[in-house]
Amino acid sequence: MTTQTGFRLPARPIGRLKDGVKAAHVIVVGNEKGGAGKSTVAMHLAIALLRMGKSVGAIDLDIRQRSFGRYLANRQAWSDKHGVALPRPEEIRLSPSAHRDLDLAEAEETERFSEALIHLKQTHDFVIIDSPGADTHYSRLAHSTADSVITPINDSFIDFDLLAEIDPDTYEVGRPSIYSEMLWECRKRKAAMEKRSIDWVVMRNRMTMVDARNKRRVGEGLKMLSQRIGFRLAPGFAERVIYRELFPVGLTLLDLTEDGSTIPFTMSHVAARQELRDLIIVLKLPGLEGQAIPF
Numbered sequence: 404m405t406t407q408t409g410f411r412l413p414a415r416p417i418g419r420l421k422d423g424v425k426a427a428h429v430i431v432v433g434n435e436k437g438g439a440g441k442s443t444v445a446m447h448l449a450i451a452l453l454r455m456g457k458s459v460g461a462i463d464l465d466i467r468q469r470s471f472g473r474y475l476a477n478r479q480a481w482s483d484k485h486g487v488a489l490p491r492p493e494e495i496r497l498s499p500s501a502h503r504d505l506d507l508a509e510a511e512e513t514e515r516f517s518e519a520l521i522h523l524k525q526t527h528d529f530v531i532i533d534s535p536g537a538d539t540h541y542s543r544l545a546h547s548t549a550d551s552v553i554t555p556i557n558d559s560f561i562d563f564d565l566l567a568e569i570d571p572d573t574y575e576v577g578r579p580s581i582y583s584e585m586l587w588e589c590r591k592r593k594a595a596m597e598k599r600s601i602d603w604v605v606m607r608n609r610m611t612m613v614d615a616r617n618k619r620r621v622g623e624g625l626k627m628l629s630q631r632i633g634f635r636l637a638p639g640f641a642e643r644v645i646y647r648e649l650f651p652v653g654l655t656l657l658d659l660t661e662d663g664s665t666i667p668f669t670m671s672h673v674a675a676r677q678e679l680r681d682l683i684i685v686l687k688l689p690g691l692e693g694q695a696i697p698f
């Protein structure tokens with residue numbers, strides 16, 4: 404099926420289980436710009452859900468960089484080295500099709516993705532998919548199967564145009580971005596084929612102490628956009644050096660008090676955990692209603 408924006412998606416829903424069968428809630432972390440914090444958010448969300456007693460499946464669709472997959476591998480290495488068992492999601496690795504013919508390549512990737520997703524949906528409470536900062540067939544497939552999409556946007560140079568054209572003075576909203584249109588198509592398709600919706604949540608990441616006026620303007624711009632293109636806004640994560648220190652050791656903010664961790668746990672990290680908690684609350688994920696967050 405070729406959609407209005409030219410995205411080719413298979414004519415059938417992907418990774419759908421029979422009605423009445425318990426299936427995991429699928430969370431896709433995506434945007435099409437690099438470095439906004441997708442892999443960091445995917446990892447923190449996965450570990451947070453595990454620490455809340457949920458089982459989690461994970462797919463890293465960033466075939467080139469594999470940051471999420473490498474983050475998980477670093478975690479395993481840290482566990483092995485320190486003899487400390489850390490919660491880990493079940494990860495499925497997908498490789499790109501080697502077919503040179505585009506139709507054959509897409510068909511093969513659709514098969515691989517579908518098989519992985521069905522397995523993870525049947526065996527876990529949540530599936531977290533980290534998508535690449537580029538438009539790929541895998542990424543489109545993932546968005547079409549999402550129950551929730553989280554889009555981190557880089558706050559240091561607010562990426563409005565990732566979402567839509569916006570007049571910097573009047574905030575008049577123009578054409579939605581290709582990414583917003585793609586998500587719109589995925590939503591329409593999911594509503595038509597599965598009678599379900601996709602909850603799209605945008606969060607600011609790497610927030611810094613900008614002046615109050617600028618902060619207010621960014622907030623107003625995002626609010627306008629959220630109404631026009633249909634997403635919810637989550638409170639974001641501040642800019643903190645800790646995130647860069649955590650990746651190579653495979654730890655998250657929630658692991659700093661484990662035996663073997665040499666990263667001191669500071670007030671900044673307490674505040675960062677609060678931001679993660681706030682994100683989880685705003686996401687309103689199924690099965691977590693009223694549940695205490697143990698971190």
Ligand SMILES: Nc1ncnc2c1ncn2[C@@H]1O[C@H](COP(=O)(O)OP(=O)(O)OP(=O)(O)O)[C@@H](O)[C@H]1O
Nearest residue numbers: 437438439440441442443536609641642643646647
């Ligand atoms: N809140 C933050 N404060 C400081 N550094 C951060 C924050 N969030 C992410 N980073 C750092 O920014 C870099 C990019 O983050 P990340 O890899 O999560 O982005 P991404 O969107 O997955 O990138 P890509 O599009 O390349 O996959 C990483 O070095 C990460 O540690």
Ligand SMILES: [Mg+2]
Nearest residue numbers: 441442465470
């Ligand atoms: Mg990434």
